[in-house]
Amino acid sequence: MFLTISAFGVPERPATDLGYLLHKHPERVQRFSTAHGTAHVFYPQATSEQCTAALLLEVDPVALVRRGKGKGRGGAPDTSLAQYVNDRPYAGSSLLAVALSSVFSSALNGQCKARPELPAQSLFLRIEIPALPARGGGEALVRRLFGPLGWSRVEATAIAWDAEFPAWGDSHYVALVLEGELTLADALRQLYVLLPVLDDAKHYWVAPDEVDKLLRAGEGWLPGHPEHRLITSRYLARRRSLTQQAMDRLELARLAEADGVAAAEIDNAVDESVDSEESPLPLAVQRREAILAALRNAGAQRVLDLGCGQGQLVQEMLKDASFREVVGVDVSMRALSLAARRLRLDRLGEQQAQRVQLVQGSLAYRDRRLSGYDAAVLSEVIEHLDLPRLPALEYSVFGAARPRTVLVTTPNVEYNVRWEGLPAGQVRHGDHRFEWNRAEFGRWAQGVASTYGYTVRFSAVGPEDPDVGPPTQMAEFTRADSSPTSHPNQRKETAA
Template identity: 35%
Template sequence: MQLSIRATGEHVEVLSYLLAKNPNNIYERTENGHLVRMFFNRFEAEHVDVTFFVTPDPIELSRNNAGQYDITSYINDREFAVSSIFCSLLRTALGTALNGKPKPEYAEWVNHSFPLHISVGPIASALSDGAIRELFEPLGYQVEFVYSETTDDLDLTKKHSARMLQLSGMTTLQSALRQLYVLIPVMDNYKHYFIDEKEIEKLKRYGEGWLDSHPQRTYILKQALRFKDVYRLLEEEPAAKVQKADHQRLNDLRYEAIIGKVSALPERRVVIDMGAGEGKLASKLGFVPGIELIYAVEPSERERLKALKRYEKNAEDKTFNQPVSMFGSLFYVDDRLRGADVFILCEVIEHIDESRIPKMMATLLDTYRPKSLFVTTPNREYNEEYGLDSSYRHPDHRFEWTRSEFMSFCETQAELFGYSCTFSGIGENHPTFGEPTQLAEFTRKQVL
């Protein structure tokens, strides 16, 4: 992933001070396994060429992507395209330029426009070239694209083809960086962290002076904020923002729905949270009366360490039943999990190849045979409310099912292994698309 900025003409050497980087030195840091470099290819009185370059660590990403992407530990194949991951590293390395806070003697240059030529990419976007032009041309840029040369018989004009984005225009360095910071995730249709009301403050800060007048403002906001409930916070009073976000954050709604159903079960002594991540759901289960043993099963060591810290903190409350953290997977059998009362898979199955789901269900329902199984997964139909069209909600999702597809699959599995199955939705109910999350509750039939 890289960002190159070239400027020619008078005073362009000032850019090094705005960037707070010595042109004679190579800036090099390691952030979460990613090697971040910044160096000046050319530095003269009237010609400056600087490159910000990220070499991702795919091993780090595959091992620890639960920490990076807030999902279970499955390999993510998008690490080589610029995305919000790239933006977060950009903000760390170039915070001085983004915030417009150079040394006082150079503060007057923050608002000075330079003839900038910017190259950023690779961009792996579902947006067409024309749609990307509509994001940048209103900001005064000339927009061009460069596709990689290849000997394969591929149509490189297809919208999913990776490309380098090249921008040229008279603008301030701060404006250019802020616009890229906002628009790169819009093009990539992905953010690697949970989107909440704090994102609104970022958009206000980095969108100041250009976003409100942008002809694509509504689209940019919806893509940047993703969730309709958060998007609506822009139009609400500050006190109402926090209150509504607290009640409507989809993750919390999932946890609340699952906790409510588990609490109502007559048999809930032993509960298994598969893909427990950093232990948020397992921690809530620790306060449910009637549960005696909780296994929090997670393949990522990094997430398990986070979960242990969470459990230790909660243990200060004498009523907390501390979960047992376990390394585990859905694809090998652990005898300790046999005969549990409850299994929970919260937003896990969509990160597994669809062809492997039947085998996973056989392990759960035929080998482990819990009395109850809860499975939540995205409702693909609701994606239209998020403006995702045919895209998945997250690039690591291997599939997303409609309500009818989910119900059909679950009913087939339930019948095959001697369970009954009921369905419900989680989140705001749309009259056409239903709720954003769908939940299946499997109940083992009694053998007469």
Template identity: 50%
Template sequence: MLFTITTTHSPATDLCYLLHKHPAKLQAVELSQGVAHIFYPHADDDKCTVALLLDIDPVGLVRKSGEGGPDAFTLGHYVNDRPYVSSSFMSVAIAKAFSTAMNGKCEKRPELVDIVMPFDITLSVLPAAKGGELLIRRLFEPLGYSVAVERYALDEHFPEWGPSKYFTVNLKANLKLKDLLTHVYVLIPVLDNEKHYWVSQHEVEKLLTKGEGWLKDHPAREQIIRRYLRNIGGLAKNALVRLTEDEPVGPVAPEEDHAQDIARETLHDKRLKVVLDELVASGSNTVVDLGCGEGKLLKMLLRERQFSVILGVDVSHRILERAAERLRLDEMPPKQKERITLAQGALTYRDKRLAGFDAAAIVEVIEHLDVNRLKAFERVVFEFAKPKTVVLTTPNREYNELFETLDAGTMRHSDHRFEWDRNEFETWASNVAVRNKYRVTFKPVGDVHERVGAPTQMAIFKADQYE
């Protein structure tokens, strides 16, 4: 892995004084798991480039760390990306190779420490499995860097495998060298989910020291703290409290696997509210919830007196039992109970019970169907049941890269058979509408990102004869 710093400050060789490294010498720093080589590919008054090349011994990594760990029974502890990416090892190498510059010291030319210089920095190769390019930009751009990234394919010979989690990152900014080094020193481990060192209170002290002057005002400070401290809640909270002693501090949520579920649950609430609003606005009196799950939308529908007949359908008998418990059907007053029915059924087989409803809600359902069953689903809903209004939602695949806990190329749920981008969804929905004599409009659900759109996409179908 390679880290280069280039400046065109005049004279550019002032960089050599700041780094305390002679441009004519090849130097090396011994690390516990390898060697860091420091050299100058170019050095004159117009341009100076210093390179830090990290050479990690993969076998040494295993021998010095012992045989424990989740991959100890496989080749995973021997065959991995650690020797080839700019990870926590690079951060340690920067601290050792450029310690005087990072601490703001320069004995021969002390006046250089506080001079702002133009810098061009390249990191090859940086892993960003959870967050990708957006996370890289979110970390560096608020600090004044111009960010350019090159993302690599998993295998250029097999483009269908998609992109990898690896990036070459180029950063440009005008700032002091000591600030540049502390930024990179802190933010590389933030992007590294598999730090090689033990994270303890000592890391809190290092973070607060190296983050002094910039971390407190960074818009992603809580995310930086959590990820730097490996999502250890006690350490993260301690660091945040100390960093913001003059500000009120709320709880720091751990960034674990279930964080994605928590985010999805909040989005789910928004989604159901938007769907409910569309159903109410349609003027419908009878409504069927196709794929009703545990009955959260059904409960919301019951609160609206507008709906006199409500049917909840799901393929799982056990899920319907949970829905009955959530709705407290056994305790429901008779008049209320007359309005709602739960029924088991599949959405790929014609069902006479679905016919005659004013409206149908299909919330996050179609992505659970095999693609070759979508035509059957279409006929069941739009040709045979034919409600006057259909409100349908599905995930927007483009938005997935914003979920930090979602690995690149994976879907939001293990049971999803597919996830569509906005163009794919709108093409499918428009064709369904034409074939079945519906009109369709589209709306985003959730916070809209200017590049990737909203997390959920919604289609509202209106039968042509319905005004």
């Protein structure tokens, strides 16, 4: 099984930069053991004009059988000969995809310690796979899958079953050539997903975590791909429950991208540099402090940060040992990735790591994972939803998850006249679907509390203007059936 990646240089960027990106030196042949054989990486050519890296995967058919992977397609038992004689050692498949992710993991994840600026740079690439299954579509299927992904050349040449017997016709194998200007990470992620899709089979059991793998590798290109349903179904071995789960999450990601603003880039309020002109502390910092104080006052120990973005609030909660468990939830995989970097999840000690969890999910759908928590925070979230979709969020949080305490913050539109840099009539953030005044927010909160069995009280966040109120308004919902003794720190205040 063979694959080559070629990069072509320009005067300001030599082709041998490919070696830095792949973390494999052009002057050495390297060998890696895999569960099903041996992977070799070497460079047939390495000049400043053209650099070619080759991945040769030697698959051991006996190892496949011994690991219980010698079953036929669909799990049906093979004859004894078919267990050992098949196309797995020769044709690109999920075996090659797994080898790519293992041998070139840094490149696939867009990381390069020696040259950190390189992963973001597009290269003119040529990728060749001499034998690739294209079941159920042949050459046309290859073009349908790779054509929308930015390649200037997608060439799939059918391979005859036997050149000596042309009457047998073409096989479902093709020789693939891709050329185009892409980042190496994007190219590798596409291959990681589409190789098993074209083969329409995987050499291992497809577990639920494959959904996360698919969405990570497909971020930025899969949600908008015209064949995203076909890709999802075949990647997940046509398992209906996993396919539907992935499709739901892809639709949410597509909607987030259609907003024109990545969820990870939204601080959900006026820019903090503007806030600093009005107060000693940025408004975002004051908002987090107000939320933390309310959570402590409610005695919350297990907390959900719904719409956690880049994880600023999660980070602050982890500094306080009274919060035993903190779960950040966001629809954007990119946002969660940035939150993980901010929190340095890969460096946390075991005890600290057990306190925090980041999960992808939509607040427009009921999610059983969100049940049983002391408190939930919706900090600058509701204004990013279209008003017709707001009832779905209300039900998923207040009706289904039903935490004891729910904190909701949102901009007070009345205060907008105090922002010198904000034109009249303009909302604070381009992604805001609405901004409420104090009366509107009060009516909404009272309606939610009445519908779902909560009481609610209101507080101000930021400097309160005598005429227009505070820049941020906060509602603290308390479930009416919660026992007062279950959160002794909560102040005795009259609910609105």
